[in-house]
Amino acid sequence: MRTALTIAGSDSSGGAGIQADIKTMITNGVYAMSAITALTAQNTTGVMDIMEVPPEFLGKQLDMIFTDIYPDAVKIGMVANSELIEKIAEKLKEYKVSKLVVDPVMVATSGSRLISEDAVAALKEHLLPLAMLLTPNIPETEVLSGIRIRTEEDMIAAAKSISEQYGCGVLCKGGHSFQDANDLLYNNGSYQWFYGKRIDNPNTHGTGCTLSSAIAANLAKGFSLEESVKRAKEYLSGALADMLDLGKGSGPMNHGFAVTGEFAGEKECWL
Numbered sequence: 001m002r003t004a005l006t007i008a009g010s011d012s013s014g015g016a017g018i019q020a021d022i023k024t025m026i027t028n029g030v031y032a033m034s035a036i037t038a039l040t041a042q043n044t045t046g047v048m049d050i051m052e053v054p055p056e057f058l059g060k061q062l063d064m065i066f067t068d069i070y071p072d073a074v075k076i077g078m079v080a081n082s083e084l085i086e087k088i089a090e091k092l093k094e095y096k097v098s099k100l101v102v103d104p105v106m107v108a109t110s111g112s113r114l115i116s117e118d119a120v121a122a123l124k125e126h127l128l129p130l131a132m133l134l135t136p137n138i139p140e141t142e143v144l145s146g147i148r149i150r151t152e153e154d155m156i157a158a159a160k161s162i163s164e165q166y167g168c169g170v171l172c173k174g175g176h177s178f179q180d181a182n183d184l185l186y187n188n189g190s191y192q193w194f195y196g197k198r199i200d201n202p203n204t205h206g207t208g209c210t211l212s213s214a215i216a217a218n219l220a221k222g223f224s225l226e227e228s229v230k231r232a233k234e235y236l237s238g239a240l241a242d243m244l245d246l247g248k249g250s251g252p253m254n255h256g257f258a259v260t261g262e263f264a265g266e267k268e269c270w271l
Contacts, residue, residue, distance in 0.1 A: 002220040003031045003069055006213060007062070007088055008077030009038040009050070015252030016206030021075060021213040023255035028217035028235060033071060035061040037079050037088075044205060044247030052080070055087040062088070066095040072220035075213050078105035080115045082122035089126035099219045102131040103212040107139035133169040133187075133225060134162065135212045141172045152184075159186035169225055171215075173208070185229055192226060194233050199240045203251035210253065211236050 004025045011017035018034040025032035037058060041048040065071065074097050079085050092100065104123060106115055115123075120143070128134060128144075138149050144165075145158035159170040169187035181196035214232030223231065235258075244254035256264070 001031050002029070002072045002217075002222075003033065004213075004216050004220045005033045005035065005065060005071035005074045006077065006216075007035045007037060007058075007074065007079070008209070009040055009079075010036050011206070012039075012041055013043040013205075013247070013252070015044065016209045017077060020206040020209040020252070020255060021077065024210050024213040024235070025217045027256055027259060028214050028221075028231075030072070030217045030220050031069070033065055033069060035065060037077075037081075037084055044203075044249035044251045046249065050080075052084065055081075055083045058084055059087050059091055062091040062095075066091070070095070071097075073099040073101065073216040075101045075103070075216035076127065077103050077209055077212070078114070079123070079127075080119055082116075082118045085119060085122040086126050089130060092127075092130050097130070098132065099216070100131045101133045101135065101212050101216045101219070102127060103135045103208055104128065104140050104144065105208065107137070107143055128166045128168070131166065131168045132219070133171060133215065134166070135171045135173060135208065135215070136162075137173045137208065141170075155184050156186065156191055159184055159191065163187065171229060173211070183229070183233065185226065187225060194229060196233060196237060199237065201240045201243055201253075203243075203245060203247075203253065204240065205250045205252050207236060207240070207253070210239065210255065 006018050006021035009017045011019050022032040039051045141158045145161040147158040149155055155172050159172045163170045163186045172184045174182045181198045183194045185192045211232050214235045215228045218228035218231045239253035239257050242254040242257040
């Protein structure tokens, strides 16, 4: 069985972070492992508190994973501390990780900064050059490229700039932009659009985590980058279209919408 590792924070409500990553990876057919960068106290209405893991302990988590069950692909989510970023980069180099998907969580779709300038600088210097694929949203693409995005041509120019700067593929996510849910993949000097229909579902907590984890799972199974993106986007659409509705805020998707079998069913009636 192929394996994948998520390096990210814990979401106590289960909709994003390592919980969403693990659910996604399992549903996409790989054995999932995790190295936790932070604990969060959160639910669908917001984040109450965050407790970061010491860099030394994160390094020990990664040592124990890589020296026993070596992952076929790695996904990195939000890492808010420059020291944690440097520790992750150190271990990725030490263990020669090649299939690396980085979701560069820096800016919310509202435009609000989520991590410090020091952490952004560390991300650019130490982590992004190691990636096979980056999956920024529109505001993050603007930060990384320095290009203001208002048209599809702007998306192409920005993705090209980032790809050339860091030597990796770039999937610019357009789900919250001027157009429909269309994503742009720029890789090896060429680009490809992945078109999607916007799904009228307000419960979108964890979409970025889910997409990047599904891509990593498919890379772990040996699919090409293009095919991995295509399959991951279809999976995300299915999870959204299932219209799960939990919590009082922006709720989670149904990561297990495609899980079937003897142990997936419910009781025919509630007692």
